[in-house]
Amino acid sequence: MHNSIVLVKQVPDTSNISGKVMKDDGTVNRSKLAAIFNFEDKVALEFALQIKDTCGGKVTVVTMGPPRASDILRECLYMGADEAYLITDRKFAGADTLATSYVLSEAIKKIGNYSFVFAGRQAIDGDTAQVGPQTAEKLGIPQITYAEEIVDVTDNTVRVKKKIDGGYEILESRLPLMITVLKDAAQPRPFSAKRVMAYKGAKSLLELEKMAEGNSLLYSDKLVYEYRSRSLFIPTLTAEDLEIDFARCGVKGSPTKVYAIESVVLSGNDPERVENSKAGMNSLIDKLLEDRILG
Amino acid sequence: MEDFANDIWVFIEQRGGTPADVSFELLSKGRKLADTMKVQLKAVVIGDGIRKLAEETFRYGVDEAYVIDHTDLHDYATLPYSRILNDLVDEHKPRVFLFGATIVGRDLAPRVASHTRSGLTADCTDLQISDVTYLGTEFKDLLLQIRPAFGGNIVATIIAPDTRTQMATVREGVMEMHTLDTPHGVKITEVPYIPNEFDKLISIIEQHREESKVNLKGAPIIVAGGYGMGTKEKFKLVQDLAHTIGGEVAGSRAAVDAGFITHERQVGQTGVTVRPKLYFAIGISGAIQHRAGMQEAKKIIAINTDPDAPIFEIAHYSIVGDAADVIPKFIEAYKSKLK
Numbered sequence: 320m321h322n323s324i325v326l327v328k329q330v331p332d333t334s335n336i337s338g339k340v341m342k343d344d345g346t347v348n349r350s351k352l353a354a355i356f357n358f359e360d361k362v363a364l365e366f367a368l369q370i371k372d373t374c375g376g377k378v379t380v381v382t383m384g385p386p387r388a389s390d391i392l393r394e395c396l397y398m399g400a401d402e403a404y405l406i407t408d409r410k411f412a413g414a415d416t417l418a419t420s421y422v423l424s425e426a427i428k429k430i431g432n433y434s435f436v437f438a439g440r441q442a443i444d445g446d447t448a449q450v451g452p453q454t455a456e457k458l459g460i461p462q463i464t465y466a467e468e469i470v471d472v473t474d475n476t477v478r479v480k481k482k483i484d485g486g487y488e489i490l491e492s493r494l495p496l497m498i499t500v501l502k503d504a505a506q507p508r509p510f511s512a513k514r515v516m517a518y519k520g521a522k523s524l525l526e527l528e529k530m531a532e533g534n535s536l537l538y539s540d541k542l543v544y545e546y547r548s549r550s551l552f553i554p555t556l557t558a559e560d561l562e563i564d565f566a567r568c569g570v571k572g573s574p575t576k577v578y579a580i581e582s583v584v585l586s587g588n589d590p591e592r593v594e595n596s597k598a599g600m601n602s603l604i605d606k607l608l609e610d611r612i613l614g
Numbered sequence: 615m616e617d618f619a620n621d622i623w624v625f626i627e628q629r630g631g632t633p634a635d636v637s638f639e640l641l642s643k644g645r646k647l648a649d650t651m652k653v654q655l656k657a658v659v660i661g662d663g664i665r666k667l668a669e670e671t672f673r674y675g676v677d678e679a680y681v682i683d684h685t686d687l688h689d690y691a692t693l694p695y696s697r698i699l700n701d702l703v704d705e706h707k708p709r710v711f712l713f714g715a716t717i718v719g720r721d722l723a724p725r726v727a728s729h730t731r732s733g734l735t736a737d738c739t740d741l742q743i744s745d746v747t748y749l750g751t752e753f754k755d756l757l758l759q760i761r762p763a764f765g766g767n768i769v770a771t772i773i774a775p776d777t778r779t780q781m782a783t784v785r786e787g788v789m790e791m792h793t794l795d796t797p798h799g800v801k802i803t804e805v806p807y808i809p810n811e812f813d814k815l816i817s818i819i820e821q822h823r824e825e826s827k828v829n830l831k832g833a834p835i836i837v838a839g840g841y842g843m844g845t846k847e848k849f850k851l852v853q854d855l856a857h858t859i860g861g862e863v864a865g866s867r868a869a870v871d872a873g874f875i876t877h878e879r880q881v882g883q884t885g886v887t888v889r890p891k892l893y894f895a896i897g898i899s900g901a902i903q904h905r906a907g908m909q910e911a912k913k914i915i916a917i918n919t920d921p922d923a924p925i926f927e928i929a930h931y932s933i934v935g936d937a938a939d940v941i942p943k944f945i946e947a948y949k950s951k952l953k
Contacts, residue, residue: 333764444764447736452724453693461693461815464721478819484629484717486823492816574733576757578748579771590916590926594716595935600947603915603931608951612892613835613859613915 321376321434321494323367324427326454327360327395329388330444356391359439361507362397363500366438366469368399368508374472376434377401381426383411383419386525392553397510404430405523410565413589415573416445420453422568425561427538434494435477440501442466448499455497462497463490467504516530522546524538524555618778620709620755622648624676625699626659627690627718631667635831636714636786638674643741643789644712645798650743651755653709654678655798658702660695662688665802672797679799684807689821690718694813696725702805703730707778710757712741715783727781733774734781735759739788739906748775759783762883762906787831787887788910812905828862828878834891835861838881838908841868842897842918843937849874851941853898858945864888866898882907896937900925917941 324604367378380395382388383406392403406426412590414422427436436455439450455462463479470478478491480499498606522530524539527546531539546552558565566572593599609614618657622644627634641657648655656827659668661683662817668679670733682698703711703726713719715737727734746753757772757780763770774780830836837859839852849869856863865875867882881888883903893911900916900923908914909928917940926932933940944945 333767341702369721383721390781416724417727417731443738449724449727449734452721452797453728456696456725456728462721462725463692463736463816467820482717483821483823485826486821488818488822489820491819507626574758574774574777575735575772576748576775577770578746578773580763581769581771590929590932593915593933593945595933595940597943597947599933601951603933603942604947604951605830607892607913610913613948614952 321370321374322432323370323376323378323437324430324433324437325360325367325378325380325395325400325437326362326423326438326450327380327382327391328357328439328442329354329382329384329391330357330442333353333443354387354390356394357439357442358507359441359500359502361576362441362502362505363437363439363498364395364398364400365507366466366498366500367435369505370435370469370472371399377506379404379433381406381423381429381430382412383407383422383426385412386523389523389526389553392523393518393521394510396521397514398508399511399514403521403553403557405525405553406561407523407525407555408568410558410568413570413573414568415575416447416449416453418570418572419575420450420457420570421572422558422561422563423450424454424457425563426556427454429561430554434496436460436495436497438497438499440499451497451499458495458497460495460497461492462499463492464499466498466500469498518551521551521553523553526553545557615902618676618707619814620651620653621656621706622651622653622710623656623658623708623712623926625711625713625719625722626667626671626715627658627714628659628661628664628667629690631661631664633667633670633879634716634718634786635791636716636719638671639787639789639791640712640784641671641674642791643784644710645794647710647741647743648675648677648755653711656680656708658682658699660698662686662689672799673793674791675794675798677761677799678801678803679893680803680805682805684809686809686813687807689818690722691813691816691818692721692725693815694807695722698807699726700729703732704781709778709780709912711779711781712782713781715785719783721835723781723783724801728765730779731777732779732781732816733772733777734783735761735772735774738760738782738784741782741784746773746775748773751775756780762902786885787889826878830837830864830879830881830886830888832861833862833888835859836864836881836888836890836892836908836911837861837894837896838864838866838898839869839874840866840898840904841872842899843869843874844897846872846874848938851937852894855894855941855945858934858948861892861894866904868900869898895925895929896941898925899923900928923941
C-alpha cells in the first residue's frame with residue numbers, strides 16, 4: 320500500500336496567446352486567458368493512479384490557487400483521485416516559488432502519511448521547475464526530477480527512470496520521495512463517465528458558502544455536512560487552518576519581485592531585400608564572401 | 615549582514631572532470647558582475663578528482679575556488695550536492711549564486727534556495743548589476759535577473775531586494791565565454807565532505823548516455839528549416855544547402871513536431887540557443903520562441919513565402935519566395951562562385 324499526494328496547478332493557457340489578450344501597453348492580460356489544467360501535473364496524477372492500481376493506497380490531490388481552481392480538482396476526481404484539497408487564502412496571493420513551496424509543504428505535512436509526492440516538472444505559466452524541489456527540501460525528503468517512468472516499487476523503495484543530459488539513469492530511492500514528471504512520461508487516463516456523474520456536483524467550501532449566500536434557506540455548515548456525507552466535499556485549507564507563519568506566505572514571503580516588464584518588440588530591423596533570381600543570389604553570395612561570413 | 619563578503623559564486627557543473635560550457639559562460643559573466651560590484655568571483659566545484667578543473671576556472675576570472683573532492687561525489691546526486699551547498703551558503707552567505715539552467719542546475723538550485731530562503735529566478739537570459747529603487751526604497755548593486763516569461767511573450771526583470779543571497783539559473787549558450795590572458799586567482803580552498811545516511815537515500819542503478827554528435831552551439835553556419843518546408847521530402851533541401859555551404863542542419867519546434875528533424879537539432883526556447891556567423895531561417899515564421907534561440911546570429915538570411923512573416927523583422931537579408939525555388943538557385947550560384 321502506498322499513499323500518494325499529487326501537486327497540481329491551474330494555469331493560464333500561455334500556449335495560445337493572440338492579439339485579443341494583449342493590453343495596450345503590450346503586456347498580457349492574464350484574466351483573459353483560459354484557465355487550464357497544467358498538463359504535466361495531469362501526467363503526475365496518472366503516475367499516482369498507476370501506483371494505486373498496482374499497490375493499493377489512496378491518491379490525494381492538492382492545489383494552491385484561487386477559488387476557481389476547484390475546476391481542476393473536480394477533473395482530478397473524474398480521473399480517479401480519492402480526495403482533492405483546495406489550499407486558498409488571500410494571504411497566499413502573489414506567491415513566488417519559495418512562498419508556494421512553503422505553503423504546499425505545510426499542507427502536505429498536515430495531510431501526512433504518504434510514500435510519494437508527485438508533481439509535474441514545471442507549470443507553463445512560469446516554466447521554473449522550482450516548486451517540486453523546493454517543497455521536497457522543506458519536507459526533508461529526497462527528490463527525483465525529470466522522471467520518465469516508474470520502473471519498480473517495493474514496500475519501502477522505488478526505481479525511477481530519470482532523464483539526464485544525453486540519456487537517462489535508473490535511480491533507486493527510499494520512500495517517501497518527491498517525483499516530478501515529464502509530459503511524455505505517461506498518457507493521462509480519460510475521465511471515467513461514472514466518476515463524472517458521481518463528482519460533477521463536488522464543491523469546495525467557498526462554493527458552498529456562495530450557494531448559501533444566495534439562498535436564505537441554506538446554511539453553509541449544513542451544506543458542508545451534507546456534501547461531506549455524500550463524499551462531494553472538496554476540503555479547503557486556509558492560512559489559519561494550516562497554522563503557518565503568515566510572513567512566509569504570499570507577496571510577503573516571496574523574495575523575488577517583478578521589477579520591470581517589457582513586451583518583446585521586434586528590433587524593427589529593415590532587412591536588405593534579396594531578389595529571388597540568379598542575379599540576386601549572386602550579389603548576396605558576393606556580400607557574404609566579402610564579409611567573410613561564407614567561404 | 616556586513617560581516618560577510620559580497621561575493622559572486624558560480625556552481626561549476628562537471629562530468630568526469632569536464633565542465634559544462636554554461637558554467638564557464640557564467641564565470642565570464644560573473645567576472646564582469648564582480649568587477650562592477652568590486653567583489654570577488656568564486657567557483658564551487660564538487661566531484662571526484664576535480665582539482666585540475668578547479669585550477670582551470672582561474673583562466674575565466676575566478677579569484678578563489680571551493681573544492682569538494684570525494685570519491686562518493688563522482689556522479690551528480692541531488693542529496694549530497696545540495697547538502698554541501700546548503701552548508702556552504704549558510705557559512706559564507708554569498709551575495710549572488712549562479713547555476714546553469716541545465717537538468718542538474720534546475721534540480722539543485724531550488725533545494726539550496728529553499729533551504730537558505732533565497733530568491734531564485736529560473737532560466738535567465740541576461741544578468742546585470744544596478745542600483746534600484748523599489749517601492750520607494752533604494753538598493754545598491756542589486757542583481758537584475760532578466761528572463762522571458764509568459765511563453766516568451768514578455769521579458770521580465772526580476773529582483774530579490776530583501777534576501778541576502780540572490781540566486782539564478784541561466785540558460786545555456788546565451789552568455790559568451792572568454793579566457794583571460796593572465797589567470798586571476800590562485801587560491802583553492804578544500805572543503806571536507808563527510809558522507810551521511812541521508813545522502814545515500816538515492817543510489818544510481820544504471821546510467822545510459824549517448825554523446826551527441828550534433829554540435830549546433832559550436833557551428834559557424836546553421837541552416838534551419840521550419841514547418842513551412844511542408845514535407846519531410848522537401849526538408850531535404852535544407853540539408854542540401856547545409857551540405858553545400860558546410861553548415862549544420864537545424865529546425866524550429868514546429869519542424870521537430872512535424873517529424874522533419876530530431877529534437878537535438880531544435881533551435882529556440884525549448885531547444886538550443888545558438889549564435890553562429892550565419893543563420894538561414896527557411897520556412898520559419900519567426901515565433902518569439904524560435905527567435906529567442908537565434909537572434910544573436912551575426913547574419914540572418916530569411917527565406918519565406920509570406921512577406922509579412924515576423925522572421926523578416928530580425929533578418930539581415932530577406933528573400934520572399936518558395937524554398938523549393940530559392941534554395942536550388944542559391945546552391946547553383948554558390949557552386950559557380952567557388953569554381
